[in-house]
Amino acid sequence: MGAAKETLGEEQPWAEVSPDAARRLLIAAVEAFAERGYHATTTRDIAGRAGMSPAALYIHYKTKEELLHRISRLGHDKALDILRSAADGEGTPAERLSDAVRSFVRWHAGHHMTARVVQYELDALGAEHRTEIVALRRQSDAAVREIINDGVRAGDFDVPDVPGTTLAVLSLCIDVARWFNVAGRRTPDEVGATYADLVLRMVGAAPQK
Template identity: 80%
Template sequence: MSTAEETAGGDTQPWGEVTPDAARRLLLAAVEAFAERGYHATTTRDIAGRAGMSPAALYIHYKTKEELLHRISRIGHEKALDILRTASGGDGAATERLADAVSSFVRWHARGRTTARVVQYELDSLGPDARAEIVGLRRQVDAEVRGIIEDGVRSGEFDVPDVPGTTLAVLSLCIDVARWFNVDGPRTPEEVGALYADLVLRMVGAGAAATS
């Protein structure tokens, strides 16, 4: 099984595409520090220390703390978009593609919950330019899910009175997995992914359409 979120990487092998290695280690340290203490309570000195580097070494790679948050947020959103585009561009019917999108997106949020929390909860800490870029990526994320739902409505697979509202709810349900998911809890990321795919198909009336 080679799903989109495995290509993009969970918390197990994160930020593989960031080079050189020092820049990657600093991003990882920043994610951990922001998640533990919050963006505003974290200093660049804290981040450098966690990565086993000096503050001067950090400045070679990142000019400011905000640049670190911006990089984390951009990479996180680009991975989210990758996962949803892969699911959306699949060969199957809308029902299959929506189930794939939801289960992949949920697994990624469960596995990468530390990063996802930073990306989601520290959005207001970005400056106006960085924020505008991220908002643009979020619109594309939204468009991928909306596109699958629209396909299903057109093909008669789905019955959805409010497509934008349902799109919002589907994404919200997946994103909030990063808040509550617990590795010591009773469900694996795969089990939550399967449960949520089923619940979302019910939300879009896929079962009702199939049985009517």
């Protein structure tokens, strides 16, 4: 249990969190929240996974909810970053949409523990923190809608209902975090490629080379 750390690729994850003890606690919290959910996770469990006493948690975080908020905030920042840089990138709308979906899905599969917490534990946040996060999510929605609108305007896409399709595309990508399994047959790259292809079909783009 908790054997395989979620190190994907070369770079150290959660490098922005310091000091070291705070980062260890946060990583432990991500694992615990992803496995059992926020409410089923105890502060003792988190501290235990990080090799500390329960009280140590409260040196670095005011409450258990603050831990969730930090995870949620960093995760949403990363997710939004991925979508925005695809939306602002060069290339045809089809290329940009394909890029967006591929990298967004790859992140959700590769960091599926983090993504699961980020995407499915929103209701556990306090009212203020939740509205802050919801604003970030609206920006993600806007980024995808932007690409789809560009494609429609350019005549490359055939989309009867842009907001509905935007919602469906994001929904499809997000749900990867729920079902993705490291022990499964598919790698994050493969899922990303498959999903990019599916989404291009959904918007009626001409098949890519």
